[in-house]
Amino acid sequence: MTHARSTKQASDVLVIGGGLAGLSAAAHAARAGASVTLLEKAKDLGGRASTQDRDGFLLNQGAHALYKGGVGRTILSALGVDTPGGIPSTAGGFALAGGTKHTFPGGFLSLLSTGLLSWSGKIDLAKVLATLPRMDTTPYDRLSVTEAAARLSRNSEVQQLLRALVRLSTYGNDPDRQSAGDALAQLKLALDQNVIYIDGGWQTLVTQLREAAVAAGATVVSGCRVERVDVNDVGIEAHAGADVFHARSVILATGPREAADATTGVLNETLRAWADDAVPSLAACLDIGLESVPEPRSNFALGIDQPIYLSVHSAVAQLAREGHGLIQCMKYLGPTESADPTKDEQEMEAALDLVQPGWRGQEIQRRFLPKMVVVHGLPMADRGGVAGRPGPAVPGTEGVFVAGDWVGSEGMLADTSLASGRRAGELAASRRARVAAAA
Template sequence: MDYVVAGGGLAGLTAAAHLAESGADVTVFERADRVGGRVASRTVDGYTLERGFQVLFTAYPAVRRELDLDALDLRSFTPGATIARPGERSVLADPLGAPGEAIETLLNREVQFGDKLRVFRLQRALAGDEPGDVLRRGGSTTADYLVAQGFSRAFVESFAKPFFGGITLDRTLGTDSAVFEYTFKMMAEGRTAVPADGMGAIPAQLAERARAAGARIETGRAVDAVDANVNEADGADAAEGAGAAATVTVGGETVSADGVVVATDPSTARELTGVDAIPTEGRGCVTQYVSLPSGSRPETDRRLVLNAAGDRPNHVAPLSRVAPEYAPEGRELYAAVFLGTPEAGDAALFDEVRSTLSRWYPEASFADLEHVATDRIPFAQFDQPPGFLAGLPAPTAPSGPVVLAGDYTRWSSIQGALESGRIAAETVLERPPTR
């Protein structure tokens, strides 16, 4: 059986690996010159830079199933975060993940004692729930959910908005509460980490797995069209049941297949399949990568630093404190994330980062802060308002032996992408080819 996978992102690579491991003949066509889609790393002047700030939640079920975490050589963030205002910083640590920092958390004046207890109780409550069950509930905004759980306005404003707003790229916390519960549970039950070689190591590992099972991965080759049931045989061929179930057009070449997995970006998937339910409205962000000499670094530990006073930037990640491999010797690398798509130029955003860091850490010097790179990602996630799951397309939404794979069939996350790839492979294998 011959199968084609259109798109070499996480979903497409996972689908290809499962198909090849089932014994199928698989070809992946990826229009870019690399695999990975929205998950990618590059090296600039000795720094490892992601395609925008990204992390891996190791408790994701699909991550544990599809990836070799030991081989990724993960570097972990310290659970919790530093809440920062001009001239004032405080730590909110995970009571389960960082018990040694309980005193510092108890002394945190930004977050009320009652809110600290509610965090702990919520962790305990979600611990007994199956991840799939968590995702199937929801229906309210995260902001309304937190109010219903009894959290104070101060907690929502100073911690929840910059922290979970940074995860969903929605500081208003208008995202479905099921997404909040799921990610909250995952962070409590696993590590938040990055591979030593960058997030690009994740698609690289998936590609290696697919190739080891026999899949062919062709980069720089875009799928221009997908057609199911177009080559109905006639005459003698029809009598013999000949003819392919589907075809794809790649650079003017027609390739026949028994089944096709469309795992491209949402807009391209819509064009290829005609499935209008694929979400194409999304949220973006801008990541400023900046560097300091090691001797002048502020004391951030390995925690995210949250902007409790505003959203420019929303948060700063001390990447080389977490993963020293991300910066050359003698330098420190930070990622400052702005939500949305700010129109200000790179230099203006860099000035904002320097000014904000200087107010947060008045005891440190930022005279030698250097701009390394800026990533502008207009579409990082699709919108996930309350009830969004009901409107997402099923993998079987296209006609014939064509199925969808992408986080837009599950929810916007690495978990959603990996899980969708497995489901797509199982689905297309179960669909009998139409000849």
């Protein structure tokens, strides 16, 4: 059966996917003078950076923190995107180990007083933390987190704590394979400048990024799922239902598997290989909205002998109505764990019982996301860390680029999406200039 096709206008650059990577790509390509069309399959933009309003509780897709000194914030700022919010503190926070809570060793005094570490562990940790700010992390790129922790300290308590801090700063729970160089660099970034919890949730960033892209001339279409991308001698054709979008370049700003699924031929082979190679980091997320927070001074806890995190995000940023509280809990899922959502949820509830006793009587909102992809491509030691990630240009296929948190050699987490989006947008726009000059 043949479908009647309504051909939409042609663009220089077609961006598929309206998360942070796609919006960054669209804004940068449009700013560089290209005509840009962005297609997003969902009704709303933002992907994993979107925020859901549930009775005044503003729920990100799991706990989200923007790295204050990261490349993502630099990119946002250059696009005129504000990052309003608050900076969390580990003061008054807890380290959870052996089924009890200990003072979190986030500073000199708390390190002295915590019952988490033995005296020799405290001395060792103080030494590691003192060397970290000046440390060149590149020699650790091809070492795993487990190997690096053993090099940095012979004390097993300190090694365990370092692995927990890496989970906290990278969301990676694959210590035997994850690149230590990038993990330590990210930990340095966290210790040096901390993070921002964004007022209104990350939708605040998404809304402004869209505005930046549109102000630069990009057309943004949501509710438009691209089923197939064809590359031929004339250019690119993207098929979405009855519509065909033509362009000189395409930026696939989706997950690696979605990008592969939408393509055929040699392009499909390359993208399929990249998708098979990418190791995701996964998390179970539990968000609890409270009538009021039982222990207002206990805002943070990190599991040391279990991969658990919890933080009262509403204590730092505007994410709930006055007086209400929003706690975001997470379990960093490891590569070998078999999925057991009920157990994961119960472990997070048990952590809440320790840190916020009485929370159960205050609960008025709950959302459980059993298996979220935090990033599609965790930097791996055997590939040399971020330097081993693919793209943005797809070799052997003119005019095709990828962007996302699995692409390119800059940054971690959302910073990678924004940075690869910038690079892909600039490359696609410069190709348009070259094609135009040759014509």
